[in-house]
Amino acid sequence: MSEYQLDNKPPPVEAPPTFEDSQAASSSSTDAAHLGPPPDAAAAPKYVEHPLEYTYIPPGGEEPPPEFTPYEAEYFISGKEIVTHDPHLNEDGEALYRFLLSQSTTRPDYRVHLRGTHTEHRTRSVTRTDSNGHTRHETETYTETVTDFDFYIDLTPQIVHGPVHWSLPDAEPAYRGQMFMQVDALYDPTNAEPAGGDPEGQPMHLGRRKATKQEKSAAKDRKAMRKECGLPPWVAPAPESWFEQTGSGAPPAAARVLESSKTLRQWADEYCASDKVLKEFTYTKVVYGWNTANLTQALQAAIRSVYRHNIHVSFDLALHKIRVRADNTLARTLSNRCLKFLLCVTLVYPFLWLWRRFSARGGGRWEPPGASPPFAPGGGARWQQAPTGEAMALVGESEGEWFQRWEGAIRDAVWRRRRSGEALQPFVPQPYFYPAPHRPLALGMC
Template sequence: MIVTGDSKAFPPAKDDTVNPNPVLVNIDDAGPSTSTSITTAASNEVEALAEPSDPPPAFSTYEPEYDTQSNGDIVSHDPHLNQDGEALYRFLLAQAPRPPRLTLHCRGTHNESTTRLVPYQDNTGRTAYRTERETHTITDFSFYIDFTPYLATSEPVLWTVADGEAVHRGKMVREVDVGLGERREARRDEVSAQKRLEKHRSMHGVPPWVDPALSDTNNFPFATSDAERTMILRSSKSLRAWADDYCASDKNLREFNFQKVPQRSRYRANSLTSIPLIQSVYGWDLHRIRPILKPNIRTPYPSTITTTFSLSHSSISVRPSTALSRTLSRTWVKVLLWITLIYPFIWIYRRFHPRGGGVWEGVGGALPGYTPSASTSLTAASPSLSLSPSPSPFPSTSYAQSQLEFSRTQEGRWLRAWESTIARAVQVCTQAGENEPIGPPLLDPGSGPLVVGFVPTGLLF
């Protein structure tokens, strides 16, 4: 121990209590120089905290994983889309503006019969000849017309089905909402009526939010502003609520369909649990194309003429990330399961087990093909209001002092523009594949786009 007699080397402290924060001191007890140094140290520390040397990490949006099939359809097994309703909702909104590809396949065939002599040995061992007749199908022409340039590419309008429509709302059977969150299984006559309505809408280009009583008219109410678009949400639940309901379900083989057109049964067979978005065309009467097109396709000999519409790049399917779901996404696996009679047991489990399968298909989106009238102001559009016919070649809609004018291409005008090109393709016996459509037309069919609608299977958008 070292003892010194100089008491100034160790001045007595005024307070033996240890200050836990060296910056927070009693300034009154310190001298002027001490106060200045403490203030400077505190300022330097605050500046160091306020101005970090490293910049914050860059913001990046979540990109779900998905695969693009050979036909252009999108299939995703991303687990986050099956757990977060917001992520699922945003993913569908991001994929919705992608237009589908609509093609018309025109094909003409005729049968030719030929005879030939076939040698054979009779009972005596001698060589004899008999006549055999063979019939061959000859393809006279086969070509495609691409309708994609006429499809509207504006921001899609989101819609939901009415509570009274018989659709899949989380079970394997169709249901209707009766209010207060209660649902009941749809009766057989309601299911039949809904299927007829879906077929009518698909063939005649009727938007899915149009009231069934108005589906036979060419005047469809559309909306432009945010307030008007909410009138198209005919369900008591929002689109986001539909997505949350799907993600909250504990069903193992559930399927959420966000559809841009009413769901058809042939799309639901693709997966056990999925959210496909099927795109289709609104505002274009496909049922009228065939009768007005066939008279313009003539051949100098009897021929069988077929016209078929094909829709591709139109489905967005979101399926669970389970091994079973990924396996069933492969077509050859499903075929093998059917051959081995295993798939019927999977179907029974999905159909009847409480945690088996479920389908949601009450929401969707559509791309409108219209231009607002400059002379009128737009108000809320209701699909249940009466519409008056218009003599204009572009069907218009009048309701609540609001005027909307379609800019869609009419079938007759389209045919007049294409009839020379089609006649030439038939005359020279054109043989072209789907990736080599004929055209363009010799005449301009007009600037009016079609109205495009999109559907998922499961959650159809």
């Protein structure tokens, strides 16, 4: 377990070795042309923690749900999503609420995918025939992308059971029953007067309106910031100065919790009350707690010490979306990929799309609520505040500690050109053959 305080700065670390320094100690054989020297734990790059990781993130989300009996609905896996057309979920808000709560306790599949490629220019002989029937042989040059390594590491065990249930704030653009994004706002952006009351202090009510282009763009940027910095979806990353302080050494101020006027149960009731033919309710599991932007840089630096070509790092999430769709023949047909493809080929689907988009009883989407399981070992890890009032960071294994535990296995897998669909296991030293010029293969240990 690790615990960080705001007034403690991360210790200075040495810069990772350059590829030229590493390549100088490597063999000049053809097989090792695209790789550096064998992995050396002493020369491995160190993870640098940023001041943003020492920020106190207050708890948020909804109150924990009461004890309940989950509703066992029928569902199926479509691609990387969970889809259901259960009729009871489209009629009873309580059943839908319990179904979503039971599904939220299952951790989504989360993995980091590492891949390295390089481009080779090759030649080949081709035979061409001109319009006069004359045949000639030519040599053409083409480019081919070669994959040197391709593997992934399973991050699912790092996720804690018991997610926090949340719903987006009223001012955040989201799908709230229409086929376009909306916000629940007190004021109409085209009118300075309050939308639900008068300027003399009378009570004002929320008014749902279409989100503006600027609001959707700002919401997209905030979502990207939360994902990269490991912030939960109920935390406001604004103001922008909060992120500008990350390189100054001074810790940013505490984050602000966003609040919604509706709970998950209320959204479920609103969905069930709708009579739209192609309605859809989406419940999303958002993983938070790790700064994936910093972790990506650390992974690239570790791989760069033994590899000099193109590096691709991505964090893939699966089974994190639960889609509840209407129980009718048309909705089930559109959920079938083969039948949907046939509708596209026969040019029927474009008309269905227009009807769903513009008809009052066509389609409707609800996507404001979700659940957020955090990264931490074991259970009970939370963002906490010390009794003295000092801001504390997440208690548990940070992304830096995870990286230090896995960097040896990652560099070894890159050196061995691992290409496998199975998850990489923790590092265990194994013998390998290191070719060198003018001498037999030497047996060493990494």
